[in-house]
Amino acid sequence: GFSWKLNDHPKLPKGKVIAMVVLDGWGEANPNQYNCIHVAETPVMDSLKNGAPEKWRLVKAHGKAVGLPTDDDMGNSEVGHNALGAGRIYAQGAKLVDLALESGKIYDDEGFKYIKESFETGTLHLIGLLSDGGVHSRLDQLQLLLKGASERGAKRIRVHALTDGRDVLDGTSVGFMETLENDLAKLREKGIDAQIASGGGRMYVTMDRYENDWDVVKRGWDAQVLGEAPHKFTNAVEAVKKLREEPKANDQYLPPFVIVDENGKSVGPILDGDAVVTFNFRADRMVMLAKALEYEDFDKFDRVRFPKIRYAGMLQYDGELKLPSHYLVSPPEIERTSGEYLVHNGVSTFACSETVKFGHVTFFWNGNRSGYFDPSKEEYVEIPSDSGITFNVKPKMKALEIAEKARDAILSGKFHQVRVNLPNSDMVGHTGDIEATVVACKAADDAVKMILDAIEQVGGIYVVTADHGNAEDMVKRNKKGEPLLDKNGNVQILTSHTLEPVPIAIGGPGLAPGVKFRQGLPGAGLANVAATVMNLHGYEAPSDYEPTLIEVVDN
Numbered sequence: 001g002f003s004w005k006l007n008d009h010p011k012l013p014k015g016k017v018i019a020m021v022v023l024d025g026w027g028e029a030n031p032n033q034y035n036c037i038h039v040a041e042t043p044v045m046d047s048l049k050n051g052a053p054e055k056w057r058l059v060k061a062h063g064k065a066v067g068l069p070t071d072d073d074m075g076n077s078e079v080g081h082n083a084l085g086a087g088r089i090y091a092q093g094a095k096l097v098d099l100a101l102e103s104g105k106i107y108d109d110e111g112f113k114y115i116k117e118s119f120e121t122g123t124l125h126l127i128g129l130l131s132d133g134g135v136h137s138r139l140d141q142l143q144l145l146l147k148g149a150s151e152r153g154a155k156r157i158r159v160h161a162l163t164d165g166r167d168v169l170d171g172t173s174v175g176f177m178e179t180l181e182n183d184l185a186k187l188r189e190k191g192i193d194a195q196i197a198s199g200g201g202r203m204y205v206t207m208d209r210y211e212n213d214w215d216v217v218k219r220g221w222d223a224q225v226l227g228e229a230p231h232k233f234t235n236a237v238e239a240v241k242k243l244r245e246e247p248k249a250n251d252q253y254l255p256p257f258v259i260v261d262e263n264g265k266s267v268g269p270i271l272d273g274d275a276v277v278t279f280n281f282r283a284d285r286m287v288m289l290a291k292a293l294e295y296e297d298f299d300k301f302d303r304v305r306f307p308k309i310r311y312a313g314m315l316q317y318d319g320e321l322k323l324p325s326h327y328l329v330s331p332p333e334i335e336r337t338s339g340e341y342l343v344h345n346g347v348s349t350f351a352c353s354e355t356v357k358f359g360h361v362t363f364f365w366n367g368n369r370s371g372y373f374d375p376s377k378e379e380y381v382e383i384p385s386d387s388g389i390t391f392n393v394k395p396k397m398k399a400l401e402i403a404e405k406a407r408d409a410i411l412s413g414k415f416h417q418v419r420v421n422l423p424n425s426d427m428v429g430h431t432g433d434i435e436a437t438v439v440a441c442k443a444a445d446d447a448v449k450m451i452l453d454a455i456e457q458v459g460g461i462y463v464v465t466a467d468h469g470n471a472e473d474m475v476k477r478n479k480k481g482e483p484l485l486d487k488n489g490n491v492q493i494l495t496s497h498t499l500e501p502v503p504i505a506i507g508g509p510g511l512a513p514g515v516k517f518r519q520g521l522p523g524a525g526l527a528n529v530a531a532t533v534m535n536l537h538g539y540e541a542p543s544d545y546e547p548t549l550i551e552v553v554d555n
C-alpha cells in the first residue's frame with residue numbers, strides 16, 4: 001500500500017540545514033536599461049551566476065512547464081509555487097476551466113446546477129477580474145460563461161468588473177470594458193437584461209489577499225452587494241475613461257463605481273434569491289470575498305446586509321476550508337506535496353514571508369492547502385506587510401525582516417528547511433516604477449546575503465531560485481524584442497510578469513562535494529526543484545515526481 005516513507009538517498013546525508021529561497025519575480029533576460037536586475041547592484045546573485053557553472057542553471061517558469069494552457073502564458077506565483085512545492089506539473093485552473101467550457105461539462109456539474117436554481121426569479125451576478133492576462137481570470141472564459149448561462153435560462157445578468165493593469169498593460173481596461181459592453185448589448189438584443197453593474201481597480205477594490213487589508217474587500221462589497229460607491233455613472237466604459245483622467249489614476253487602483261439608471265438607482269445590487277459567481281480561477285485574491293459571500297458568521301467588516309444567495313466560485317479556492325462550498329470547476333488535485341512528504345519523514349520546516357506573499361510559501365507551496373501538516377514540525381511566520389501603499393513607495397518592503405527571521409531560524413538549530421519568499425522584485429515590478437524596482441532588486445539581494453551568511457555559519461546548503469520573471473524586463477516589446485512606444489512616443493511600461501526562465505543556484509558548505517546539476521535536462525522547470533530539494537535532505541523523491549536536477553559524482 002501507499003506509504004509516506006521516502007527512500008534514503010544512496011549518497012546524500014540527512015540532517016543538513018537547507019535554506020530554500022524564492023525570489024519573487026526574478027527572471028533571466030538580456031542585460032539592458034529595462035532589466036532592473038541587471039541595473040541594480042546585486043553582488044550576491046551575480047556571484048552565484050558567475051560561480052561554478054555546474055551549480056547554477058536556468059529553469060522554465062511559464063507556460064506548459066507549470067501547467068498553463070500554452071507557452072504564450074507567462075508564469076505566475078500560484079502555478080510557480082505549486083510546481084516548486086508539488087514536484088509535478090498539474091493542469092492548472094486556467095486550463096481546467098478551458099476544458100470544462102469547451103466540453104460543456106461545466107454546465108452539467110453540481111455548481112452550475114446549483115446557481116441555475118436562481119435563474120427563474122433572481123439575477124445572476126458575475127464578479128471578477130476583467131483581463132486577458134490569464135493569471136487570475138480570462139475574458140474569453142467570462143464571455144463563454146455569459147453565453148452559456150444565458151442559453152440556459154439566465155434572464156437577468158449583472159457583471160461586476162475589476163480592472164487589471166497588473167497582468168496586462170495599464171490602460172487596457174477601456175478596451176476590455178468595451179468588449180464586455182458589446183457582448184452584453186448582444187445579449188440585450190436577445191431579450192436578456194444584461195448589464196455591467198459596478199467596477200473598480202483590482203488593487204483597491206475586492207482583490208486583496210492573505211487578509212492584508214479588508215478595506216479593499218469592503219469597498220467592493222459596498223459597490224457589488226449594496227450598490228453604493230463614491231462614483232456613479234450610467235455607462236461603464238465612460239466610468240473607466242473618466243476615472244482614468246484623474247492625476248496618477250491607473251487601472252490597478254481605479255476607485256469603486258456603480259452603474260445607475262436614469263433615476264440614479266444602482267442597476268445591480270446583490271439581493272436575496274440572486275446567484276453569484278466569482279469568475280476568477282485563481283484563489284489567493286478571491287478567498288477574502290468568498291468568505292464574505294459565504295460565511296454566516298463574519299466579523300471582518302460590517303456587511304450591512306447579508307443577502308441569501310446561491311454562490312459558486314469558478315473553482316473551489318481552498319481545499320482545506322472547502323471554500324466556497326459550491327464551485328463550477330473542480331480545482332487541480334494537488335496531493336502528496338514535498339512538504340507533506342518531508343514532514344512525514346521527520347524533516348522540520350520554517351517558512352516565512354510578509355503578508356502579501358505569505359500564502360505563496362505556505363498555501364501555494366502546499367498545494368493550495370491552508371494550515372500545517374504537523375504543527376510540531378513546522379513553523380510558519382508572517383511578517384505584516386505595509387497596507388494601503390503601492391510598494392514603489394517602500395521598495396525594500398520587509399525583505400530585511402524576512403531575512404532576519406530566516407537567519408534566526410537557521411541559527412536556532414531547530415529546522416532542517418528554512419523557506420522564504422522575497423517579494424520585492426515582483427511587488428515593485430508590478431507598479432511599473434523602474435527606479436523603485438532597481439532599489440527593490442538590491443534589497444532582495446541584500447536579504448539573500450544575510451541568509452547565505454547564516455547557512456555558511458551552520459555548514460548548511462542553499463537553494464536559491466525564483467517563481468517567475470518580472471523585474472528583468474519592464475517594457476513591452478515587439479516580436480523582434482524592441483521596446484514598443486505608445487502614441488506619445490514613450491516606451492510602454494510592462495507591469496506584468498514575463499515568459500523568461502528563472503535561475504536556480506545550489507551551494508553552501510553542507511553541499512556534498514560531488515553534487516552538481518545534471519546535463520540532459522534542458523527543458524527542466526520549476527517542478528524539478530522539489531525532487532532536488534528532497535535529495536539534498538537525504539531522500540529520494542517519489543517516482544512520479546519530475547526528475548531531480550542534480551547528480552552526485554564520485555571524486
Ligand code: 3PG
Binds near residue numbers: 075135167426
Ligand atoms: C498579483 O496577483 O499580484 C498578480 O496578478 C500576479 O502576481 P503573483 O503571481 O506574483 O502573485
Ligand code: CO
Binds near residue numbers: 025077430
Ligand atoms: Co507578481
